[in-house]
Amino acid sequence: MAGILNNLYPPIVDTMMPSFVRTTTACKVYFSLSSYNDSADIQNVQVTVSNQNSSLTALDPTQYPAGVKITSLNVDTDIESDDRYYITISPSDLKDGAFEINQYYKVQIRFTGTGAAAFTSSTKVAAWLTNNQAYFSEWSTVCLIKGIQQPLIYIKGFDSNDTSSSTETVFTVSEVVDVVGSMYYDENEDEDEYLASYEVNIYDSNSRAVYESGIQYSNEYYPNEINHKVKANLTNTTEYTLSITYTTNNGYSNTVSYTFMTVSNGIDALNATISVEADEENGRMIVTVVSTDTTEFLSNLCIRRTSSESNFTIWEDVYISLINQGSSLNLTWYDYTVESGVWYRYCAQKINAKGQRGTIITNRHPVMIYLDDIFLTREGMQIRIKYDPNISSFKTTLSESRTETIGSKYPYIRRNGNVAYRQFPISGLVTAFMDEDGVFISKDSTFGDNLEYYEEYNEENLITDYNDFVYEREFRKQVMDFLYANKATLFRSLSEGNILVRLMDVSFTPNATLGRMLYSFSATAYEIDECSLDNFEKYGIQTVGEYSTYIEYAYEQKGQLAGTYVGTTQDVITSIQSEIDLKTISGYIETIYYLKWLRIEFQGDPYLIVCGKDGSLTPATASDTVTENMVYGYIVYINNEAILVSPRGYYELLDENTEVISVWFPVSSEVIVDYIGYISEVEDTNSYASRLYYYTRVGQLWGTFDTNTSLSKQIYAKYYLDYKAYYQKLTAIDRITVESSPGAVVYVKDSFDDDYYRHVVGPTGILDFYDDEATISAFYFCGMHLNPMTDETRLEPEDDEYYDTGITVYSLDSITNPVKNGVYTVAATESSEDETDAALSAVSADEDSGEVTVEESETIYDEDEATYTLLLSEIVSDSDQYIWYRGQWYTFTSDGDVLCPVEGLVDYIYELIKGEY
Numbered sequence: 001m002a003g004i005l006n007n008l009y010p011p012i013v014d015t016m017m018p019s020f021v022r023t024t025t026a027c028k029v030y031f032s033l034s035s036y037n038d039s040a041d042i043q044n045v046q047v048t049v050s051n052q053n054s055s056l057t058a059l060d061p062t063q064y065p066a067g068v069k070i071t072s073l074n075v076d077t078d079i080e081s082d083d084r085y086y087i088t089i090s091p092s093d094l095k096d097g098a099f100e101i102n103q104y105y106k107v108q109i110r111f112t113g114t115g116a117a118a119f120t121s122s123t124k125v126a127a128w129l130t131n132n133q134a135y136f137s138e139w140s141t142v143c144l145i146k147g148i149q150q151p152l153i154y155i156k157g158f159d160s161n162d163t164s165s166s167t168e169t170v171f172t173v174s175e176v177v178d179v180v181g182s183m184y185y186d187e188n189e190d191e192d193e194y195l196a197s198y199e200v201n202i203y204d205s206n207s208r209a210v211y212e213s214g215i216q217y218s219n220e221y222y223p224n225e226i227n228h229k230v231k232a233n234l235t236n237t238t239e240y241t242l243s244i245t246y247t248t249n250n251g252y253s254n255t256v257s258y259t260f261m262t263v264s265n266g267i268d269a270l271n272a273t274i275s276v277e278a279d280e281e282n283g284r285m286i287v288t289v290v291s292t293d294t295t296e297f298l299s300n301l302c303i304r305r306t307s308s309e310s311n312f313t314i315w316e317d318v319y320i321s322l323i324n325q326g327s328s329l330n331l332t333w334y335d336y337t338v339e340s341g342v343w344y345r346y347c348a349q350k351i352n353a354k355g356q357r358g359t360i361i362t363n364r365h366p367v368m369i370y371l372d373d374i375f376l377t378r379e380g381m382q383i384r385i386k387y388d389p390n391i392s393s394f395k396t397t398l399s400e401s402r403t404e405t406i407g408s409k410y411p412y413i414r415r416n417g418n419v420a421y422r423q424f425p426i427s428g429l430v431t432a433f434m435d436e437d438g439v440f441i442s443k444d445s446t447f448g449d450n451l452e453y454y455e456e457y458n459e460e461n462l463i464t465d466y467n468d469f470v471y472e473r474e475f476r477k478q479v480m481d482f483l484y485a486n487k488a489t490l491f492r493s494l495s496e497g498n499i500l501v502r503l504m505d506v507s508f509t510p511n512a513t514l515g516r517m518l519y520s521f522s523a524t525a526y527e528i529d530e531c532s533l534d535n536f537e538k539y540g541i542q543t544v545g546e547y548s549t550y551i552e553y554a555y556e557q558k559g560q561l562a563g564t565y566v567g568t569t570q571d572v573i574t575s576i577q578s579e580i581d582l583k584t585i586s587g588y589i590e591t592i593y594y595l596k597w598l599r600i601e602f603q604g605d606p607y608l609i610v611c612g613k614d615g616s617l618t619p620a621t622a623s624d625t626v627t628e629n630m631v632y633g634y635i636v637y638i639n640n641e642a643i644l645v646s647p648r649g650y651y652e653l654l655d656e657n658t659e660v661i662s663v664w665f666p667v668s669s670e671v672i673v674d675y676i677g678y679i680s681e682v683e684d685t686n687s688y689a690s691r692l693y694y695y696t697r698v699g700q701l702w703g704t705f706d707t708n709t710s711l712s713k714q715i716y717a718k719y720y721l722d723y724k725a726y727y728q729k730l731t732a733i734d735r736i737t738v739e740s741s742p743g744a745v746v747y748v749k750d751s752f753d754d755d756y757y758r759h760v761v762g763p764t765g766i767l768d769f770y771d772d773e774a775t776i777s778a779f780y781f782c783g784m785h786l787n788p789m790t791d792e793t794r795l796e797p798e799d800d801e802y803y804d805t806g807i808t809v810y811s812l813d814s815i816t817n818p819v820k821n822g823v824y825t826v827a828a829t830e831s832s833e834d835e836t837d838a839a840l841s842a843v844s845a846d847e848d849s850g851e852v853t854v855e856e857s858e859t860i861y862d863e864d865e866a867t868y869t870l871l872l873s874e875i876v877s878d879s880d881q882y883i884w885y886r887g888q889w890y891t892f893t894s895d896g897d898v899l900c901p902v903e904g905l906v907d908y909i910y911e912l913i914k915g916e917y
Contacts (some may be wrong), residue, residue: 008041008111008137009034011085015143016664017107018251019193022099022147026090029107029143032082042073043112045087046136049094052104052144060095066125069093070112089145099147102192107145111137146250153244154224155181155357157692178355181226182449183246186514194223198246202230205239223249231314233306233347235260252893261694269359271295274331274348276367282439283375283384283492285367287319291349297329298588298681300351300547305335305533308343308366318535320351320545323365324553335535336382337490337542339498340371351547353683369589374428374484376503377490379540382439383482385428388520394424394496422499425493427522430508432465440482446474469517477520480508483523485522490538491525491875500535501525551683556596559671565665572663572673580679590681594659597676600636602649604670606632609644619667637664693914696734705781711906712778719912733776734913738767738905743800745782745897748773758895760785781902784885786821788896797821800898802883818884823892826880 011031018498020027029047033039047069049058057067071091087109091098099105112119116135119128156178200213205404213234218227224243234240238261245255271293277286287303302318306312319333322510338344347362374385399419403412435441447454458468465471483506491499507525510516529535536542561575577592584590608620611629617775620630634645638653639662646650653660663673699718701711712733738746740761747756749772761767788804789797797803801821808825809815815824883892889900 005136006113006115006135006137007036008135010138010140010744011038011045011109011111013109013140013143014083015106016250017143017145018253019148019248020252021150023102024150026088027099027145027147028086028088029109029145030076030079030083030086031143033085033141037111039073039075039085041111041114041134043114043116045071046110046112046697047071047087047089048108048139049089049145050106052106052713055106058094060093063093064125066129068129069127070119070125073111077657078437078745089222091147099145099210101147101187102190103150104146105146107143107725109143113137146193147189147232148186148248148250148252149185151183151193151195151248151252151254153181153183153226153246155242155244155258157178158258159258177650178225178357179228179242179244183224183226183248187806191250193250193252193523194218195226196223196247196249198226198228198244199559200228200230201243201245202232202234203241203243205288206441207241210234210562223762229317231316233313233315238262253618270301270348270350270361272348272361274346274361276344276363278367278369279334279701280370280372282437283336283338283369283371283373283377283382283437285338285346285369287333287335287345287346289331289333289361291329296326296553296585297858298324298326298551298553298683300353300551301329301331301352302349302357302547303333304347304349304360306316308346316348318346318533318542319815320547322548322551324551325576326555331625333372336380337498337543338369338530339531339535340369340494341497352688353549353551354549354688355549356688371492372494374426375490375492375529377492377541378482378485378487380542381480381482384439385426386434387429387431389426389428389493391424391493391496394422396422397421421527421686423524423526424496425522425524426503427520429511430476430479430519432468432472432520435475441475441478442644443471445514446471446478467517469515472517473600476508479521483521486526489525490531490536490541498529498531500504500529500531500539500541502528503900529665553681555679555681556676557679558676559673559674562671564668564670566668567666568662568664570664572675573661576675577675585683587684587687588681589684590679592677593681594661595653595663595675595677596656596659596791597672598651598653598660599661600651600663600805601672601674602645602669603636606647606649607667609633609635611644617644633807634669635666636669637666639664642666679831688915689847692916695912695914697910697912699908700906701908701909704901704903706901707780707782707899710778710780712776712780715908716909719910720823726914728912728914728917730910731906731913734911735770735909736776736779737769738904740764740767740781740902740906741765741784743785744902744904745785746779747782748779749777751777752775756781776908781904783890783893783897783899784902785895785897786883802892802898812889815884818889821885823881823883826882846863 011033013029013031017027017029027841032908033042048067049069050056052056057064058068059069061067063069067848071087074086074088075686076086077911089107112132113135116132118893119125179200185191190316195218197215197217199215200211202211204210213228213230213232216228219227226246226824240260242258242260243255243258243598245253247253259664272289275288275290277288279286287301289301291297298574301319301321301323302317303427304315305318306315318335318337323329326639335344335346336771343366345363347359347360350358369748374391374518376383376385380458397419399416401414403414405412418634438444443451443454454470457463483503489501489503489504491501503523503525508519511518511520529539533544537544543890558575559579561572561579563575565575573592573595580590580592608624608626608630609632609753610618610620610624610627611631612618613629617635619635624630631644632647632869634647634649634651636643636645641660643651659678660675665671665690699715701714705711715733719728719730736748738744738761740746742761742763744761746759746761748759748769749756749812750769750771752771756778759767759769769779785804786800789801797820803819803822805819805822805824807815808827810827812824881892881894882889883898885898885900888900893899
C-alpha cells in the first residue's frame with residue numbers, strides 16, 4: 001500500500017478483457033497507472049489467476065508454488081491512451097496448459113516498487129514476498145478473462161476460412177454479391193461464445209473501399225449467422241477483396257479476407273427485357289420484365305433498384321418472388337415507394353434455389369416521377385389525396401429547454417438528447433373519384449358476387465358515379481379503416497418528399513351541401529423513422545419477399561402411350577417417366593407423381609383367367625383344365641391390385657380420388673394407354689457448382705472454313721467438358737483477330753446486336769473485333785469478295801476481280817469453256833427446272849469439289865451456350881448467279897461475294913468457367 005516507504009498505487013484495470021483463443025494465444029490484460037506513479041517506480045508486476053467458480057488458483061503449482069506469477073511490465077507502443085500497459089498470461093502458465101472452455105478466470109494485479117530486493121528464483125518466492133511486502137501496492141480490482149475456441153468463418157462460395165494470403169481468385173456469377181455464412185468452431189466441445197456483430201467491406205485492387213456496410217448486429221435467434229446483401233453494383237471482370245471483421249459477445253475480434261471476381265457474361269442469363277414507366281397519376285413506377293423467347297420460365301426473380309441519391313452506386317432488392325406459372329416470363333410490378341424528383345434505375349436477375357444470382361438486365365436510362373398529389377401508402381394499398389389536399393403547417397420537434405437566471409439578461413437554451421422528428425397536419429376530400437384506376441379498392445372487391453345486382457339497380461334508378469351514395473359510403477369506410485389503423489404509413493408529396501409517419505387525431509367532416517355524400521378528413525402526421533427500404537420492409541409499407549429454396553412447377557398433362565408391356569419392370573408409369581426425361585430441359589428434373597385418370601385399350605386377343613376363391617386373378621396356363629372359375633378377359637395391376645378387364649378390352653378409371661402410381665400387366669400385352677398425369681418440375685440443385693473458378697485465356701483456330709461453318713460454335717465446343725466431379729465451359733469471347741487473304745468476308749454478331757454485320761478483310765490481311773462493353777456472340781467466314789473488272793482491254797480479270805459475261809444458260813453443264821472469274825446466270829424454266837435442280841443437287845453432294853451447298857437455311861444449336869441461325873437465303877439474294885472461280889463453280893451474290901471456302905487464322909481472347917460439384 002502507499003505509505004512513507006512505498007508510494008505505489010494499484011493499477012487501474014477494466015472489469016473484463018476481450019476474449020482470446022484459449023490454446024494458442026496469450027491473454028493480455030491491459031491497465032493504466034495512477035497519476036501519482038510512472039513506469040520507473042515499478043520493478044515488476046505480481047499476478048494471481050483463479051477459477052471464478054471455485055476461487056482456487058489456476059496457475060501451475062510447479063511454476064508458481066505461491067500462486068503468484070512475477071512478470072515484467074509491458075508497454076504497447078501502438079496505444080496512445082493511458083491503458084497502454086499490460087501483462088501476459090500464457091496457456092502454459094496454467095495447470096492444464098490451456099484455458100478451460102466456457103470458464104471465466106479472475107485476475108488481480110499489484111506492483112512491486114524499485115526499493116524491493118531483486119526477484120531471482122520462483123522456488124524462493126514465498127520468502128521474497130514476505131521480506132518485501134512493504135514495497136508492494138494494493139491488489140487491483142478483479143478483472144475477468146475468458147479463453148475461447150478459435151472461431152472460424154464460413155462464407156458461401158468460399159471453401160477456405162481466409163484466402164487473403166492465397167493467389168486463388170474465387171469467381172462469382174453476378175455483379176451483386178450476397179455475403180451468406182456463419183461463425184463456427186472446429187472443436188467438439190460446446191462453446192457458448194457467439195457472434196455479436198460483423199462488418200462487410202469490399203476493396204478494389206488499389207485497396208480503395210468500394211463498399212462499407214457499417215456494423216451489422218447478429219440475429220438474436222440465429223446469433224452466429226452472417227447474412228448481408230452488398231448494396232453495390234460491382235464492375236464485371238474486376239478483382240475485389242472481401243473483408244469481414246467480426247466481434248463476439250465477449251469482445252474477441254478478427255478479420256478474414258477473400259479475393260473474388262464477378263463475371264456474368266452468358267452465365268445463368270435472364271433472357272428478358274426490362275422496361276420502366278412512370279405512372280404519375282397513381283404515384284408509382286411500372287416495372288415490366290418480359291422474356292425474349294417463349295421458353296417456360298421457372299426460377300426466382302429479383303428486381304433491384306438504385307437512385308441518383310447514391311449516384312447510382314447502391315443497389316437494393318425491392319422485389320423477390322418465385323415465378324412458376326408454366327409459361328414464359330411476363331411480369332408487371334409496381335413500386336409505390338419512389339420519391340418525387342429522384343431518378344431511378346432498375347435491374348432484374350434470376351436467383352436459383354441455392355441463392356446464387358445470375359446476370360442482370362437493366363433499363364438503360366434512369367426514370368423520374370413527378371407527383372402532383374399527396375399519396376399515403378401501406379401494405380400494398382395507397383390513397384391518393386387528389387382533391388383539396390392541404391398542409392397548413394410543418395415543423396421539426398426538438399427536445400430543448402430554456403433557463404432564465406437572475407444574473408443574466410438572456411436565457412440559456414440547451415438541446416437535450418437526439419430527438420428530432422417532423423410533424424404536420426394533413427387534410428383533404430374523400431371521394432371515390434380520387435381512385436379512378438382502382439388502386440386502393442374497386443367495385444369488384446367491394447361488392448364481390450353482388451356487383452351484378454348493384455349495377456342493375458343503379459341502371460334502373462338512373463344512379464351514376466356522380467350520385468352513387470352507396471359506393472361513396474363503402475369507399476369512405478375503407479379509407480377510415482386505412483387512416484385509423486394503428487400502423488406506419490408512407491407519406492409522399494412533391495413539396496415534402498417521402499416521410500415515414502404515424503397518423504393521429506384523425507377526424508372526418510361531412511359535406512352538408514352534397515347531402516353528406518362526401519366527407520373531408522384531417523389528421524396529424526408524426527415522423528417515426530427514416531425512409532429506407534429496410535424500414536419499408538420493417539413497417540410493412542412494401543415487402544421485398546424471399547427467394548424459394550425449392551423451385552417447383554406442378555401441372556397436369558394429357559398423354560398417350562402405345563406398346564407391348566409385361567411385368568413390373570415394364571411399369572407404364574416408368575415408361576411415361578422415360579418419355580418425360582427425354583423432353584426435360586437441362587437444369588431441371590421432371591417427375592410424374594401419379595395418374596389421376598387412366599384409360600386402357602387392349603389390342604391383343606383375350607385370354608383365360610383363373611378366378612381364385614380369395615378374389616385373386618391368375619392367367620391360365622396351357623396345362624390348366626377349363627373350369628367354371630375361368631373367364632376370358634385381360635388382367636391389369638393398378639397400384640398392385642389385380643383388375644379384371646372384359647373381353648372387349650376397354651378399361652377406364654373413373655374415380656378421381658384414386659392416385660395411380662403403378663400400372664403393369666402379368667402377361668405380355670399390347671395396349672394403348674391414355675392418361676392424365678400429375679407432373680412436378682423442379683430445379684436441379686445438383687447441377688449447380690459448389691465452387692467456381694474463372695480464367696481469361698487466349699486461343700487460336702486455323703484452317704479452311706466453309707461458308708456454313710460457325711466458328712463461334714467450334715470455339716464453344718472446344719472447351720466444353722461435363723463430368724461427375726466438375727464441368728467446364730466457355731462463357732464469352734471477348735475479342736477476335738482474323739487473318740486471311742484480302743477480300744475474305746466475315747460476318748460478326750456481338751452481344752448488343754441481334755443481326756450479323758458483314759466485314760471484308762482489307763489489304764493488311766487483318767481484321768480486329770473488340771469492344772469494352774460487348775462480347776462476340778457469333779461469327780463465320782462467308783467466301784471472298786471480288787471487285788468488278790473495269791479494264792475490258794485485258795483478256796481476263798485479275799484474281800481479285802470478276803467479269804460479268806452476260807451469258808444466261810439453263811444448266812452449268814452446258815458451259816464447256818468457262819471464263820476465269822466469269823459470272824453466269826442459270827435461268828430456271830418449266831422445261832429445265834428439274835434438270836437444273838438435279839445439277840445443283842449433284843454439285844451439293846460432291847464433298848470433294850469444295851463447292852458450297854445452296855440451302856434456304858441452316859440452324860446450328862448448342863443447348864449449353866447459344867443458338868445461331870445462318871440464313872444463307874438472305875445472303876444469296878441473287879441465287880441464280882454462279883462464278884467460275886479457282887477451277888470450280890460457286891454461288892455468286894449481288895454484293896460481289898463468292899461463296900467459297902476460305903483459308904484463315906483466328907486469334908481470340910475468351911473467358912472460361914470451371915465449376916466443381
